[in-house]
Amino acid sequence: MRHPDAPAPGKPLGVHYDQCFGCGDQPGGLGLIARAGEGVSVTAEFTVRSGHQGAPGLAHGGALAAALDETLGALNWLQRAITVTGRLETDFVRPVPVGTELHLEARVTAVHGRKVYCSATGRLGAPDGPVAVRAQALFIEVRVEHFIENGRAEEIDAALADPDQVKVARAFEVNP
Ligand SMILES: CCCCCCCC(=O)SCCNC(=O)CCNC(=O)[C@H](O)C(C)(C)COP(=O)(O)OP(=O)(O)OC[C@H]1O[C@@H](n2cnc3c(N)ncnc32)[C@H](O)[C@@H]1OP(=O)(O)O
Numbered sequence: 001m002r003h004p005d006a007p008a009p010g011k012p013l014g015v016h017y018d019q020c021f022g023c024g025d026q027p028g029g030l031g032l033i034a035r036a037g038e039g040v041s042v043t044a045e046f047t048v049r050s051g052h053q054g055a056p057g058l059a060h061g062g063a064l065a066a067a068l069d070e071t072l073g074a075l076n077w078l079q080r081a082i083t084v085t086g087r088l089e090t091d092f093v094r095p096v097p098v099g100t101e102l103h104l105e106a107r108v109t110a111v112h113g114r115k116v117y118c119s120a121t122g123r124l125g126a127p128d129g130p131v132a133v134r135a136q137a138l139f140i141e142v143r144v145e146h147f148i149e150n151g152r153a154e155e156i157d158a159a160l161a162d163p164d165q166v167k168v169a170r171a172f173e174v175n176p
Pocket residue numbers: 016069070072073074076082083084085086087113114115138140142
């Protein structure tokens with residue numbers, strides 16, 4: 001179910017962590033920008049740059065999988081729950097040249113307890129362009145302690161000292 005406090009369709013979802021490889025402001029990152037969609041869905045765009053190559057002029061499969069993973073992770077905003085990737089199965093249907101704008105769409109397909117089943121597609125050049133990549137994924141709901149207990153102390157301490165970062169994490173908690 002879409003959470004009653006979920007961002008309205010079309011609203012940009014922003015950066016959940018400024019050092020995130022997927023959505024953060026990182027020189028080698030994806031710079032992916034996601035927006036809320038209808039129901040429990042999101043859309044996102046990612047432009048393949050030369051640093052994302054795996055073969056001359058073509059995107060690396062891992063970069064494309066990361067773009068799918070990040071888009072699926074953005075579904076957290078629609079559910080107002082913190083989930084992390086447990087399983088990510090990817091189909092690479094068409095090569096993706098450098099310079100391509102990949103248009104991604106992800107949606108939740110089922111929820112069972114802490115398990116969130118979801119799927120995503122990435123299309124070449126336009127929201128209705130040819131499908132280049134697809135994913136089926138299982139995300140698992142975790143508490144914010146998952147990050148505090150497992151992350152490197154240096155970054156955790158910095159994040160906890162940043163009121164904006166704490167605000168983002170707490171926004172998802174049922175009883176902050
Ligand atoms: C803040 C959002 C950021 C979004 C960024 C983009 C998304 C990401 O890249 S997240 C980073 C990558 N992912 C990770 O680092 C997660 C690493 N894995 C873990 O920490 C743990 O394995 C974790 C938390 C997923 C599950 O562990 P745990 O909480 O002990 O749950 P556990 O009891 O093992 O499993 C719960 C259920 O999920 C199922 N499950 C867990 N992993 C899998 C899997 N890989 N495949 C199938 N089922 C699985 C279990 O079978 C269990 O099912 P059931 O309830 O029916 O018995």
